[in-house]
Amino acid sequence: MELKRVVVTGLGALTPIGNTKDEYWEGLISGKSGAAPITYYDTEKFKTKFACEVKNFNATDFIDRREARRMDKFAQYAMVASDEAIADANLNIDSLNKLRVGVIWGAGIGGLETFQQEVLNFAEGDGSPRFNPFFIPKMIADIAPANISIKHGFMGPNYTTVSACASSANAIFDALNSIRLGHCDVVVTGGSEAAVTIAGMGGFNAMHALSTRNESPETASRPFDATRDGFVLGEGAGALVLEEYEHAKARGAKIYAEIAGGGLSSDAYHMTAPHPDGIGVIAVMKNCLENAGLNPEDVDHINTHGTSTPLGDVAELKAISSVFGDHAKNININSTKSMTGHLLGAAGAIEAIASILAIEHGIVPPTINHSTVDEQIDPELNLTLNEAQKRDVRVAMSNTFGFGGHNACVVFKKID
Template sequence: MKINKELNRVVITGLGALTPIGNNVDDFWKSLINGVSGSANITKFDTTHFKTKFACELKGINAQDFFERNEARKYDPFTQYALIAVEEAVKNANINFETLNRNRIGVIWGSGNGGIQTFQEQVSEFAKGNGTPRFNPYFIPKMIVDIASGVISIKYGLRGPNFTTVSACASSNTAIIDAFNYIRWGKADMIITGGSEAPINETSIGGFNASKALSTYNEDPAKASRPFDINRDGFVMGEGAGALVLESYEHAIKRNAPILGEVVGGGMAADAYHLTGTHPEGEGAYLGILEALAEANLQPHEIDYLNVHATSTPMGDASELKSVERVFGFNSGMNISATKSMTGHLLGGAGAVEAIACIMATIHDIVPPTINTVQIEPELEGKFNLTLGEAQKRTVNYAMSNTFGFGGHIATSVFKKFVE
């Protein structure tokens, strides 16, 4: 099939969210702008011997409400979360796949860990036995990272580009950027994208505790995620999924789709510095932001809202703001907020959920707050508008989202308010 030589305009026509502060987009958004924390004591396993005893778990979600029993047992929770979020996005986008060319519709999904819950369960069962390898026949397809994108395509019969991006905590932002590129290059008419993660289990909490990345503020879990605060001590684990339907403007107009916004730029780079730590000067973040701005054909002053990666780690928050200073300067008039202070860190799913926050900000002209930050670093005082404590109303024409991953992976995307 002939590929278009001119770049297509890429619009967003559907959103789906399954988060620790809301099980759909509307509830998620209401919680965001009201500053609701999703962090509480872990209920999924006994945390008696763990340094961290809390996380941002999903609430009120039962797989049996969405899947038949035999179907649910085939999917790890990260795939279940993906399917639930995608179903909302598809409904909101008013898609009737029977009327569309499904050879031109793809799925590009992101996840950092894939079926880590399944992996833990199966290895634990083997360790309890007498050495006889008795594994569930669904072990491998439940565990592999790319299975969510495959299952989504199977459910809807989508035969276009299909793969999963893995760039740790930048995974779903990377997926969105790849989906954006495939559509603007003319290689697909529509792509379902986003990301999911289900990491709240003994393996993940224990592993991140060992690397000293998680907060241990067990006294008050709801206030543990506190980006930029002088007393921040690590991130809070989150789980869930975010889904976006992207398509070419022409394709969306032809099927009379609701258009929620546009993707106008994406920048990817690398810190090339450390296994788990960010570059002290935010070198990769600086390059990613510049690339995203250049691709969107924007000047720094045109960004109204920046959703920062800001996980609430001592070094990570500081280095990111150094990159922001290099690009945007101080007191730029841009709002900055760290929504992980409410959702926790969804790892590979973070970029998708935060992209939804950015898109909703452009729709409603409201910037969600950064909560829990009581005393910011002295050197930051008065230099950035961190939207502390309360949401702020303002015109948001352009919103930018940063995500960074272990290994130095950088992904930055830019979203635009939709104007005919």
Template sequence: MKRVVVTGLGVVSALGTDVSTFWQNIVNGQSGAKTITRFNPEKFKTQFAAQLPDDFSTAQFLDRNEIKRNDLYTQYALIAAQQAITDSGFDVSAMSPYDVGVIFGSAQGGMETFEEQISEYTQAQNEPHFNPFFIPKTLVNMAGGLISIKYGLMGINYTTVSACASANSAIMDALNYIRWGKAKIMITGGADAPITEGSIGGYNALKALSTRNNDPQAASRPFDTERDGFVMGEGAGVLVLEEYEHAKARGAHIYAELAGAAMTSDAYHITATHPEGKGAIKGMELALQDAGLNADEVDYLNAHATSTPVGDLSEAKAIHAVFQNNAGLAVSATKSMTGHLLGAAGAVEAIIAIRSVTDNVVPPTINTTQLDERLPSGLQIVTGQALQKTVNAALSNTFGFGGHNSVVVFKKI
């Protein structure tokens, strides 16, 4: 079976719109949460999110037509893809374009466009007018399609939609297509732009979001006894995956090996995770098996932990069940800093796991000051400050509404 490595990274998030800045802020334990400025949030129970910096503009990276014709989530994807492709340094003109593909993830697609167009329609006094780009801008597959079009990548191209597990699902599929010899390079990851009135209102209705409006930066507190819901985030993460021998032959910089991945389903509830973490347990076990690793060989685990009362506890039980004999496993929940990027979460957290492997640093879980007493004993959750330690292998969990579990494993090359 062919080995697969990571040769390029790109990110757009509240903590940075390039990988270097993003990683520095993650290691330093910075929060990206703040009061929403994209619309007036006063009428909502939750009035904050991990929104991109106010001085960030997609016009810095994209031309007028790319902005006009694409929803914000696609714009984020294009910017992160540009970073990752440049970072990887591969030249598609020097190889068959059919050897390079795109598998991308998103949970909601063009939500902002959808809301704007429907609002205009309902307020129209005469004949309703729809933007001719309305449908293409809202399609969930359009980010992956536009990356392919922009760079002339003619290989495998489709989109995975598994709610908040979407990006990890895309990464797993991209891994396997290279393993099977169906591609030499795959662009993969995820993007979402859910800081909209409909998204905030909808997740408020589900009682999924924190309402700590008086202190947004302390709102996301995974595993903490006072956690009250997640903080919405936005952005994109992109990885360039490459067949190992191909990367080595062209002298590419290799960050880490994508050693394994797995997907399972809870088959339990539309929004809640299985209370005992059954699907998550099997997902982690299968990912380790796929990577050829034992549970005691994993040094760092990036938890899905969104700061919800039910979800964090069930994941903690699952982690304990799989890694209870691994006393050296360090666990952190980086959504405490980035917010929850929905379909982009897995890609952004994969980048964190990769940089943990390359830099031998475990990022902290911020805001967590009093661990929930119901958590299994022995779980080593890194809080406060980053932990310097050798990280030979890192595992990253993502779970999505509908019961989707997707797990990826990276290791030193």
């Protein structure tokens, strides 16, 4: 069968460096860091005392107070970002065939704060099982797309992909396939996460995964730098409206870019560490290019997973050199996690948005906080260090990898 073309017609973002799509983009190109001391709880006894929190967010500015109380923050973030994307797409919801509109969302963890609070309440009580009746529906990862579909009446495919930090890129690829196989006309997709909690920070600290640069939080996320010491936890949401090309054209929609394809793979190696030779990462990028019908030399820009971990950054860049060969030095490579921190299951969504906006504006956001060369990294690679670079970006790839060896990759191109 002939696959349908799929385009991006709406974007929404709620991030540590901007609470809308436009604020997020301004934060990216200006090299803004979202890292700061944690405000949500007392960090005195924690090894890491900072994170990339969403700032100046009040759920009841967007959601009815009663409804907001029934949602974990990760679901609140999903509602806000998806509403922005739907408005940005200028969708006339009443004119849509809602049976052909889906919501496919990514979340690596789901309602962690809700789970944490209910367990703490129980532990501090008299042993009686007094739990909030909304405990389970607030916690489960699939409640975010459920809430989006309930609000708008979207009756197409509705589910959450859970593949750790690859979750929302996984969701975007699933959304692409739902449309190009003819199952949907429109899919709202993306991801959200809200893991800056006692349990989230404590758990990642126990793994020695987080930076402990407490004296300088804003410089702690430093992908590709020789002094990197772990990732910085972030939170927020990103949403995209994907639409069948002819459907979008018929209603005169603004088209940001075409989503050309995607790929998935597994490292099949280790619970948390990347394969040192990047075998799974090589496979996912090759799968993505083949799925999109693109050649390596077509790619102008790669938004890497680039978490600022000692092992992961090197493995990914070696994989890029393996896949792209001599062309790798012609690609603008960056890591926007240097600014946003690592949004876990939402990372793929906000990084896909950054890739799309790089195509639209002809600017590649920087990898900030780089000061010390890592001799394990090929010096000929253009890592877009410290300052944004202007470039005609026709094809942009976004990589995301998750604990368990989950790899997902999506690629966008300028619309012809």
